[in-house]
Amino acid sequence: MLAYVLSQFMVRKGRTLMCLLGVAVSVAMIVSILSISRGMRNSLNSYMKESGASLVVFDRSAADLAFSKVTAEEVDQVRSIAGVEEVSRANFTMIMGPRLGDKAPAGAGLGIIPVFGRFYSERMIRKYESKLIAGRLPSKRSELLIGDLAARKLKVEVGDRFPFFREELLGIPQYEVAGIFETDLSWENLGVVAHAEVVQQKTGPDFALIFVYTAPEDTARVREEVESKIPRLIARRASEFTDRFNEQLAYIDEFIFLLSIIAGIVGVLGVLNTMMMSVSERTRELGTLRALGWTGRRVLGVIVIEGTFISIAGGLLGMGFGYLGTELLLAFFSRGYLVASYLPETFLHGFLLALLVGLLGSLYPAMRASALQPAEALRYE
């Protein structure tokens, strides 16, 4: 029977290929979006985890970290909680077209640069120690730590000095590159670490979040105490950071689900059309099979297997396309801001989508084929 099923594809190569490509594109789209979505989520978790902090504390009501505010008084309150070993404050901004003075590459549009504000005396800055590929950690407010991708984009090296910000902040006319770091997160590599007091000149006195260091046995208690003492704030273990944003992430998941449905419908219509044409063209052939003793159920099975086979082949191709497409997107269009995670469940999602498309798309043609009466089918011209 397998020989019969496979040989059908060779007879209708063009149509099979078109159908297969239709399913492949649908699956590729889903694999790509899922990989990027998971990649962004994982990279954020990974970023928080790499801080080495026990807890990340931020504004409970903020829909996004960009809107989170933690005041200096609240930082002091957290510091006063028993078991808190250390607190690192962090703020964040993004600047457009940094000023490089005579270091600026001719005609370069330098684009958006994320700026992470850190206090150089606090523990959080030490995470970059092991990530340095050149220079040293900064120690003065007039020093910067630059991500590898940003350094390459801005064409700057350790020791270079330039204004960086468009306006003079804290009376600092020029900043010196103290070191260049490289992490696994491309969007972090595209950024610059500046002194938090400098960033405060752009964002105001509040911080976006604070990293809290405790002994492991104290973490749960400190977390509870932070939230009960300052109900406005939320404390999360660094590794569970994105759980707080489940609601927002749920929107992305719903969007992906919706896209899966649309992609599925497109795929089902492709398989349906292909299999309907195939059944129609093979009416006499199917009638012959019935005359030779094949049951309607066997004919149904053959058509479903054929449709599912095309769809799964399309799905496998789509997984490959999805991976390649995502890599191309990341390499040429995302400018390093996107990250992809290729998780087994993403490919399983693509495979199941293809399987479902194949089954649903071939079911109706298969039922039509199985209902054919051999005598009538053999009369069919």
Add this chain to the structure above:
Amino acid sequence: MNEPLVRVKKANKTFEEGQVVALDEVSLEIEAGSFVAITGPSGSGKTTLLNIVGAMDVPDSGEVFIDGELVASGRELDSIRARKIGFVFQMHNLIPVLTARQNVEIPMLPRPLTSKERRARALQLLDEVKLKRRAESSVLGLSGGERQRVAIARALANSPPLLLADEPTGNLDSRTGDEVMGLLHEQRERVGATLILVTHNEELCRGADQHIRMQDGKISS
């Protein structure tokens, strides 16, 4: 007395909501191992009778028994066709995308045989019809006569007691037609099957144990 292999009792069949009468109170009995020829002009009901005897259709009224089994409806028809009947069609109706051997294996697929057993049986049957050397050839590359020989091998795949042939030489030149008929009779005798032949060609009816002439849905003689 032995039970006839085929027994049709007062079978009626109409098409187009009763406007076209294909079979009108047809009754007949066919003995096992015999050669039966059915002739008649176009539209006389030959093919409808063959379809009913071949369990491809059921009469509107009346009864049909094949090898003692009542031909009713549903899955029983599939099962009767698979076990009891071998078809040879005018247009051979081979599956064009398959090889000669694979075509012969098609009726054996519903049976509980291993692929090795199916293959061996198909090759043996192709050997019987002198086509073993073309077993792995696509049927598209075979001549009309060769294709009909493959169709005969396919009809014999499940060793059915009843062989039905609908104008098996209709698309062949006379010399090839004679060869195919000779082979059909040879194989029928070898396996002891009953052959029911529907044809316009009176020549092919020579030697028939029973000659049924159809006219306007009735057996005229």
